[in-house]
Amino acid sequence: MDLSSKKLFSHKIKTAQEILDVIGARPRNHKVIMCHGTFDVVHPGHIRHMLYAKTKADILIASLTADQHITKGDMRPYVPEDLRAINLAALEMVDYVLIDHDPTPLKNLGKLKPDFFAKGYEYTAGAINLKTQGEIDVLDSYGGEMIFTPGDIVYSSSALIELSPPSIAIEKLMTLMEGEGITFKDLRNALAVLRDVSVHVVGDTIVDSYTYCSMIGGMTKTPTMSVRYEKKVDYTGGAAVVAKHLCAAGANVTFSTVLGNDEYKNFVLNDLEISGVNCLPIIDETRPTTNKNAIVAETYRLLKVDTLDNRSISEKITERLRKQINDVDAQVVVFSDFRHGIFNRGTIPTLSAAIPNGAYKVADSQVASRWGNILEFEEFDLITPNEREARFALGDQDSVVRPLAGELYRRAKCKTLILKCGARGIIVYRSSKLSFRAFFVVESFADRVVDPVGAGDALLAYSTLAMAVTKNEVISSILGNIAAGVECEHEGNWLVTPDQVLKKIDAIEKIVNYGLPS
Incomplete structure (x- = not known):
């Protein structure tokens, strides 16, 4: 079509x-x-x-x-x-x-x-x-x-x-774009001006480790599995990789986080420096840098060993974070919550109040194994939870997804909600003066899913930056979802570049034009 x-x-x-x-x-x-x-x-x-x-x-x-x-x-x-x-x-x-x-x-x-x-x-x-x-x-x-x-x-x-x-993802996309008066040129123009947006990311750093082993066998006297160590690979994760995604998309990124005084701290700071992220670390001598170590054998995850301290940060550290949030001159402030000490009911009001007037406020809650609630980030400009997080926040395991998204949007009092629905794409609710299309769906643009890890981070990065420069929910949602599609086509937490998003836009337009030049 x-x-x-x-x-x-x-x-x-x-x-x-x-x-x-x-x-x-x-x-x-x-x-x-x-x-x-x-x-x-x-x-x-x-x-x-x-x-x-x-x-x-x-x-x-x-x-x-x-x-x-x-x-x-x-x-x-x-x-x-x-x-x-x-x-x-x-x-x-x-x-x-x-x-x-x-x-x-x-x-x-x-x-x-x-x-x-x-x-x-x-x-x-x-x-x-x-x-x-x-x-x-x-x-x-x-x-x-x-x-x-x-x-x-x-x-x-x-x-x-x-x-x-x-399979009508392209037809649905074109109907949405036509109804909003958006062209592929608008998408490309928006992508071109994402660079140099100043963003301040605040959140928990996680070092994700993979210890690769090969199976030896089991013990004869006890039910103990025996494996041989081969190698260990570390990756910067959590809010730190959100900062890296934003930097890869072209933003000027400042990152505030809390780290322990250990070797993982040095690993994180070195990796962020190479990636172009300006890190403002607060060192807490009383806790380790959060590390999640998966023991892998023959592609199977046998066990995960976490080294962490989930206590709330101290009042002194909260005050230092509050001052950083207030002092950093940024167009966008992103709270990336993994519930490892920085964000909780006690700190969120204080840290939210420190966000400078006029900054675009974004909250993302990724709580795979922790208790967190996206509703605690009330009246933010953009929130990007997934379906599981939405159900937890609302205490609702029964509603179908679209009404669930509508209720979360109402309760969060946010301006824009992007609900991530995995392979099904995203549902977007927005504050609009229009009497129609208060919500819309954008399906996934992944041609082949290799690894979905990091798709949410890529979506957050491109949707956030596009909203900052275009103020258009449809353009930002499409670009974010395209970036998520690119991410899914690569193994690991791949950093998606604007050139890769542009290539995907070109491919979609070619399909729309039946393979003819645009």
Whole structure:
């Protein structure tokens, strides 16, 4: 699908008032029939339903439920409302398409007053439910009639999607970009100005170690596994690698952290210096530099040995961090929380209050094995939790993802929420003056997943910098998700560069243009 697809059918996609202006008020010389549904995937059952409806009237209006009111199924709707409207408008038997922004079609039924309202045959089974009765009551109020279409073939869009989700990531992306007036040139322009944004990262440093061994066997007298040591490799992780990702994306990065007085401290400081990160370490003689050592044999992780102290930092160190946050002149401040001493209920209010006025405030909570709560970073400009962290913060293990994201956005009082959903991509909620697209989905751009480690860090880096320079949630989300896709295609916590993101943008545009030069 190219950007002109919607234009081909825009004369069919109208508001309720626009349709009323065309068809006129009752009584009419021509018959009007209306059908309503989600139409997440248009399948043969839908086609038969609408073909039959068209035989009963001169004009067929297809009404579809807006994204915001679809809460059935995970990551639904799978197809966004603009693209669903295009799908229906492309059908010859459909005369007009209406995106209904109310939870039920009752208001538009009363406004348009169609002669007939078509429902699927499955609605005749058993007692009439309350929703159908409400529709009948509106029809009776002006003399309309309910028609149940023959339905020897009945499909469920949700069932079809669960069986085999259609691959429409590019189509969904283009629909989103077209609806927001964004072009590939805008993405490239944004990428070009990420450089030199000043960012202050504050958070827990972790040294991730991998001790590689080979299996020898087990002990005969005790259930003890025996391995032979081969090598040990250390990586700078935690908030430190977030700082490195931002630096690789082109930012001028200052990093405030707490380290122990040990060899890992020296390793971290040397690595950050090589990476171009300006580190302002606070040395705590009473704790070690956090180290997480995975014992690996034949690609299997046998054991993880952590050397750490998760006590809250002292009041003295809290004050030194507060002063650094207040004194560093940065356009963006990122709190990267791994719950290893810096951030907790006692320190977060103090450190948050120290952020200079006008700085763009970002919080990321990565608590794989610790207790943390993204809701403690209240009223930040951007938060980027994953689904697990969102469920923990809300105490909700049952809701499907989209309503879960909406509730987290409301409770966090943030301006923008990017909820990371792994291979399914991201859901974005934003504060917008627009009456539509208060949330949107961007699917993953990883062509082949080699290693997802670091994808969230890459997304955070590019989304944060793009928001700082463009103030556009859609551009920042797309760039962040593309960077995450690049990250997934490499082993380990790969530092994604703007050139790599640009290459991925070029590849996506080539697909959109069917391989033709842009």
